Amino acid sequence: MPQLSPLNWIFLFLLFWIAVLSMSILLWWSSKVYYRSVPTSSMSFKGNKWNW
Structure with missing residues (x-):
């Protein structure tokens, strides 16, 4: 060196x-990994899973 x-x-x-x-x-x-946003029409909204 x-x-x-x-x-x-x-x-x-x-x-x-x-x-x-x-x-x-x-x-x-x-x-x-690239995540694509799913349209809201194809998603089923299940509500808030948290209790607050």
Whole structure:
């Protein structure tokens, strides 16, 4: 490994974790399930299930 200044090691550390975080967010975003809203006419309204 080359001799780097401590500030450059900090930058490399931050760059690595930013890359890991952004790739995990991209993978999560691409595999996310998209929920479609169901029209209210096809839904049967059962009322409020909570007792308050």
